[in-house]
Structures are given as structure tokens and as C-alpha cells.
Amino acid sequence: MKDLNSSRFLAYQLAKRDISAQYRQSYLGLVWAFLTPIATAAIWILLNNTGTVNVTDTGIPYPAFAFIGTLLWSIIVDSINAPLQNTNSSRSILTKINFPKEGIILSGVFKLWFNTLVKIVIMVAFILIFEIDLGLGLLLFPVAILAGTIIGTTIGLFITPIGMLYKDVGRLITFGLRFLMFATPVVYAVPQQSGLLKTIMELNPLTPIISTGRNLAVGLPLDYLLYFIILLIVSIPLFLIGLIFYRISIPIFVERLSS
Secondary structure (H helix, E strand, O other): OHHHHHOHHHHHHHHHHHHHHHHHOOOOOOHHHHHHHHHHHHHHHHHHHOOOOOOOOOOOOHHHHHHHHHHHHHHHHHHHHHHHHHHHHOHHHHOOOOOOOHHHHHHHHHHHHHHHHHHHHHHHHHHHHOOOOOOHHHHHHHHHHHHHHHHHHHHHHHHHHHHHHOHHHHHHHHHHHHHHHHHOOOOOOOOOOOOHHHHHHHHOOOHHHHHHHHHHHHOOOOOOHHHHHHHHHHHHHHHHHHHHHHHHHHHHHHHHHHO
16 A cells, blocks of 8 residues: 555656557547547447337436446446556566556556546536436446446456466457446346346446446436445455555566566
């Protein structure tokens, strides 16, 4: 925890460098920060409007439902991928400079929150365009973002050391997340009728993050609030264990790089 705190300045500088490099030579600039959730939501909106896919009642206009869901999903996915991506991009300095490795993880969180801030602006625009009442629950929406960040980063911390040794791990995670999206209420609600899909979605630990975050944003009842609270409480010690695992394994990896 001491190293995590002392690495804040380093993490900020790394994040600032990466964000600047990301948008410096980009004509569209910040548009890329929210283009993915908009594009994903647009596909499902088109499928729903043309009748290709019939989505059950979501309680709010479907475009807003789909966009908020894909926004939250992108936060979770980016949180899972960030530790491995940032550690891989820091290979050169890992072998040359001795610094708190927690700064690499923290820089990924800073970049994620920066991109998320831009997406939230678009999300509020969706809510206003479709005349959804802005409730007090919107003020608690950052809690859902924090939960998604902690849980995603925790998963990423355990994956990173193995992914640094075997590139197949990163590809497998990307491949698996594409399928997991369809078992999570990202672009459609949890089915009302009992069945295998409903059981899987209700057991899926990512469901309460997506559902609770979206319902907070638009003022719908919090169906998975207890599950969400339990998940958040459990994820905090798991995050600390993941940091320890990362802290122990990275020096071993650096030694292998140097040899």
C-alpha cells in the first residue's frame, strides 16, 4: 500500500504520456474514447429496430439501455486487459529502472477513468435525449464504475504474470470475453422466464455491476443490490491479494527478460 501511494506521480506521468501518444496523431481525437460503445450499441439498436433481434421490455428506451450497458461493459473489459497491456508496454523500463511496479497498474486505472469520463458525458446526453428523468441514483453511478474497475483489475492482476509468459493467454481472454458478453445483461435484460440463460446470467458476477450501474443511472429499481454489495466487499481483499501476486511474480519475469 505504501508503494501504491508513492507511485501516484509516476502513474500519472505514465498515463499522461500514453494518453498524449494515443491522441497526438489522431484526427478524431477523443472520439475514439467512446466510439466503441457507440458502435456496439448502434449495431444492437439496428438489429432491434429492424426486428432481426426481438429484445424484451427494458423499462427505458432501448438506445439508452444498450449504450449504458456497453459503456459499463467496456469499463470491465478495459480493466481486465489494462494490467497485461500496460506491463507489456513497460518491458523496456522494467529491466532498466527500479521503481514501484504498482505504478504500472495505477497508470492503467488513470487512463481508464479518463476515457470513462468522456463516455459519461455521452451517456448523460443519451439520457436527456430520450427524456429519462435524472434521479439521485446518477450521483452513485461512479460507485458502479469503481466496482467494475476493481473487479476487472483484480482479474487482470492474476492473469498478467501468466500472460507475460504465454501470449495465448491474452488472446484467450479476448476471445472468452466476447462470449461472456452474451451471458451478461449488456444489450438485453435478464430473461423473465426460467431457463438456462436466466440462471447463467443471474449467477454471472458481472451481471450485478452492469444491472446496478445502469439502474442507478436511469432510476430503475436495484434488482441485484445485495449481490452487488457482496461482490464489492469480496473484491477488495481479492484485489490486494492480486497486487501481492503481481508484486511477487513481476521481479521473476524481469529476471527472465534480463537473462
